Amino acid sequence: MKIRTFRIGGIHPEENKLTHEVETQVAALPKQAIFPLSQHIGAPAIPVVQKGDKVKVGTLIANSGSFVSAPIYSSVSGTVLKIDSAIDATGYRHQAIYINVEGDDWEETIDRSDKLETVKDHPELTPDGIVHLIKDAGVVGMGGACFPTFIKLTPPPTTKAECVIINAVECEPYITADYRLMMEKADEILVGLQLLMIAAKVTKGYIGIETNKPKAIALLTEKCAEAFSASEYEVEVVPLKQRYPQGGEKQLVDAVIRRQVPAPPAIPVNVGAIVQNVGTAYAVYEAVMKHKPLFERYTTVTGKRLAHPSNFLVRMGTPMKHLIEACGGMPEGDCKLLAGGPMMGKALTSDEVPICKGTNSVTILSDDEARRKEPQPCIRCAKCVNVCPMGLEPYLLAKVSEVKNWERAEHEDITSCIECGSCQFTCPAHRPLLDNIRLGKSTVMGIIRNRNAKK
16 A cells, blocks of 8 residues: 655644544534634625524525625524624634524424435536535535635636545644544545535545544545446545645645645646545535535544543534533643644634634643743754745744745745644744744735735
8 A cells, every 4th residue: 555645844743633533422502602704714704684583503694795705504593692793713803693592493405314315316416506506505615724615616717627635634633523524424425525526527536544544544445446436436545644734735735646736826726636625525415415504513622631522513603612511621720722723723712712614623732731932042953944844944934024024025935834833843942933924924915915906
């Protein structure tokens, strides 16, 4: 069995997959659900409900705000309490819809049966029809980026897709939500992959899985042989060496098909690949085959000091506190709460932050694990350069950002940074490299947007 990986940079942090073999449980409903209107890249959704309105599970509560946007559906039944601001997983306040939960009444159009629907059962499906259903269901990238899925499936006319790559890597420490999804919903995932291939008008698909998930590799290899052996579609499960950040789409494209995506604005489809998270493939299955909008997801709640780290199928809008209590409650002492994993997750100041479309994990680190060491002067060891998966010079990008030399930062390709944190992780001087680079990147991207707007 040939093991592949990407060719530039990378690290291997301690895995800490505490919930790897913990079966997913359905999270109990909260008393109140909070739905931020910015759960995706692009313009916030626009509310279509108001205070006092009654909603069901699956009711549209906010519609797309522009082309790059996605609608939001209620995950609960009840009464709209208010439209106000709330702190979301970014750590900032955004407009949100608050709904008091009353029962669990679903929209009748949603198919709640366990029957597996296959493409053969639905000859009426067309590429455009699939894209339309995905768009209407509010499906976005479930790996955390939250880019509207329908846009990836309708690339610019100057590009041509040759394959769909399913990102089942889950290389971030602690998180196991995608692994549990693969083990529990493999058949549905493969139908979702086939729907994505039909929509993208390709017949070649890949599923990239790291070798620390041998059961998932074996299961999906077996299922692919059953599902695609007598069809025009060719799907290959690709075992990948354990290496962070292999879940980055540019790194995954390099690992799977040995093509490197150029610097922005280039995207994977420029080299023939459309990359979708394994959770997105499942959401596509549910949207197209079950007429079920995206309003719940698999999420890991984990930490070494948690009494019962767990995986949940959770309704969006559920406060993180609700899940933490189901795991035994917040540990005593100082803790750091993250939306996401320890490498790319965002630190939060409140456990009332709701689960959103991109929340694949809630991670709780002890003070000993989270406390940073005092930064020292750079010793010019170049370790940050060696591990950067984008081939950048992190020490330089951090310095020019620190001194606000935005022109130099742009010239040095700061917008290519994927914010994986490999540089900061490996720095022996404990320099805040990623902190400064993030500031510089966001500033430079704002400058570029303003410049393009004036053209």
